Amino acid sequence: MSAIRIHPPATALSVSIKHLTCNPNTHLFTTNCRNLKRSAFRRNLTVFAMSSDPLEVCAKSSITVPNRLGDCPFTQRVLLTLEEKHLPYNLKLIDLGNKPEWFLSISPEGKVPIVKLDDKWIADSDVITKTVEEKFPEPPLSTPPEKSSVGSKIFSTYIGFLKSKDAGDGTEQALLNELSTFNDYLKENGPFINGKDISGADLSLGPKLYHMEIALGYYKKWSVPDSLPHLKTYMKTVFSLESFTKTMPLTEDVIEGWRPKVMG
Numbered sequence: 001m002s003a004i005r006i007h008p009p010a011t012a013l014s015v016s017i018k019h020l021t022c023n024p025n026t027h028l029f030t031t032n033c034r035n036l037k038r039s040a041f042r043r044n045l046t047v048f049a050m051s052s053d054p055l056e057v058c059a060k061s062s063i064t065v066p067n068r069l070g071d072c073p074f075t076q077r078v079l080l081t082l083e084e085k086h087l088p089y090n091l092k093l094i095d096l097g098n099k100p101e102w103f104l105s106i107s108p109e110g111k112v113p114i115v116k117l118d119d120k121w122i123a124d125s126d127v128i129t130k131t132v133e134e135k136f137p138e139p140p141l142s143t144p145p146e147k148s149s150v151g152s153k154i155f156s157t158y159i160g161f162l163k164s165k166d167a168g169d170g171t172e173q174a175l176l177n178e179l180s181t182f183n184d185y186l187k188e189n190g191p192f193i194n195g196k197d198i199s200g201a202d203l204s205l206g207p208k209l210y211h212m213e214i215a216l217g218y219y220k221k222w223s224v225p226d227s228l229p230h231l232k233t234y235m236k237t238v239f240s241l242e243s244f245t246k247t248m249p250l251t252e253d254v255i256e257g258w259r260p261k262v263m264g
């Protein structure tokens with residue numbers, strides 16, 4: 001196991017005064033609150049804030065480079081959530097091919113991500129991101145229920161196509177259908193799933209699209225067709241977010257991570 005401490009950059013610590021006033025988990029770096037409030041409310045000043053303690057996150061380690069974050073899209077979703085909420089965290093990198101006893105004692109299923117919140121280890125990216133949203137509501141990242149399943153079939157159809165050994169079995173078409181539906185959705189409702197602002201559904205889908213792009217490019221010489229321009233723009237936008245570039249896996253890890261599924 002190795003631990004990496006992530007400190008958000010100064011820019012990432014910057015949050016709006018509006019958020020600070022309703023988030024009990026942040027502390028103002030100021031000595032004169034009365035003056036700050038007066039002027040800040042008028043001009044919506046940006047001030048510095050910091051979450052109290054770094055969160056502990058167990059994540060998959062790279063299998064190609066020592067002491068580096070690996071290629072789990074569920075872990076990246078959680079890290080993106082913490083980054084977008086400007087929450088500091090410590091990474092504990094787990095070799096999933098040789099899981100240590102201490103990890104198995106806190107993650108009985110042996111899966112990452114797990115995150116320590118209020119002294120309790122929580123598993124599953126759905127549960128973790130929901131709990132983080134409740135505990136650290138600012139900036140809000142929840143996706144309205146009616147939009148939260150947009151694009152949710154893409155990952156399973158991608159895996160079907162990736163594993164397919166028969167070019168005519170319809171798995172490529174099934175993926176294209178899902179991508180095309182998502183492209184049309186973005187055209188009407190984008191640029192993000194919830195409109196103009198990024199939300200949890202994008203932070204879940206983004207890492208999966210990243211895996212799809214790399215793995216299908218490598219194993220099938222396949223890429224998103226030009227006939228889906230809104231999807232292409234969406235992928236480019238999400239992949240270039242600062243939170244994404246800070247948490248994304250190495251291309252080699254994605255390729256190696258999917259190899260057993262392709263070969264099996």
Ligand SMILES: N[C@@H](CCC(=O)N[C@@H](CS)C(=O)NCC(=O)O)C(=O)O
Binds near residue numbers: 071110112123125
């Ligand atoms: N539903 C879980 C899935 C987590 C999951 O499948 N993680 C994989 C790594 S990406 C894992 O830990 N697999 C265990 C193993 O490879 O032994 C979530 O959303 O967090």
